[in-house]
Amino acid sequence: MRENGRVTSATRQPGTPPVSPAFPAPLGQGGTVGPPPRLIATDLDGTLLRDDKTVSARTVAALAAAEEAGVEVFFVTGRPARWMDVVADHVHGHGLAICGNGAAVVDLHGGPGAHRFVSVRELARQSALDAVGLLREAAPGTVFAVEQTYGFHQEPAYPKLHMEIPDNLLPAEKLLAPGGPDADQPVLKILAYHPELDPDAFLTTARIAIGGHANVTRSSPSALLELSGAGVSKASTLALCCAERGISPEEVVAFGDMPNDLEMLTWAGRSYAMGNAHPDVLAAATGRTVANTEDGVAVVIERLLADRL
Secondary structure, three states: OOOOOOOOOOOOOOOOOOOOOOOOOOOOHHHOOOOOOOEEEEOHHHHHOOOOOOOOHHHHHHHHHHHHOOOEEEEEOOOOHHHOHHHHOOOOOOOEEEEHHHOEEEEOOOOOOOOEEEEEOOOOHHHHHHHHHHHHHHOOOOEEEEEEOOOEEEOOOOOOOOOOOOOEEOOHHHHOOOOOOOOOOOEEEEEEEOOOOOHHHHHHHHHHHHHHHOEEEEOOOOOEEEEEOOOOOHHHHHHHHHHHOOOOHHHEEEEEOOHHHHHHHHHOOEEEEOOOOOHHHHHHOOEEOOOHHHOHHHHHHHHHHHHHO
């Protein structure tokens, strides 16, 4: 989940080959395009959205054209449901989005503030407490916030990254206690921030320390980690949604830019890293498109639909 302000795209690393703006990557191996896609799964921040958090007119048109052609579009994001207003007007048909890195499937049809949780894959409170304790020990100075279905709580030292007023300011151990605030609400994820560590080094440290207590990833350019339930990811929840629709991985095209997209990009039959993507994403995806600021998702969708004609 990016900080809820202006997003700075991940920069291309030295030695990364340039991307052709005409069409950035082959649609399949050996010059073939593979089966026609039945579902497009796209991340939002740094991927579908421009850096000012808007959806360009070209992208709006491409999404509408895909749905009109019978291709479902799923927004698959680290954002909480309350931050989905930016794309709520662009859901079609099913109206569903995968939020919180796979922790929730949300129906956006109700409009801003009226979303409905279709399913939740929560982080058990004891697992969250264990993860917090292990990460405090492994990376002293880490501060935490707690994301629930309808609540957001943080420690007093957690910085104002999200441009919103937390419901409670308490140590994570009290926020996650059985009788803590909003104890009746599922915990979707824990946010862990470190003011000094390198983001990728922090991610490695956390994964080693936490082990199987939680799934650990990151989507921010800063040292901000996101902890979900064990086995919960964009990919695992997307796989469940696709199985309900009889859609195979080979019929899915996915887009992303940061480490929290990696599982989804490797699960999908075809995947595209944005030109601004993290180096690990560039290495993992089967294709590459131009940056989010250049409507990279729309560029690929237009080509995919043209090849169906």
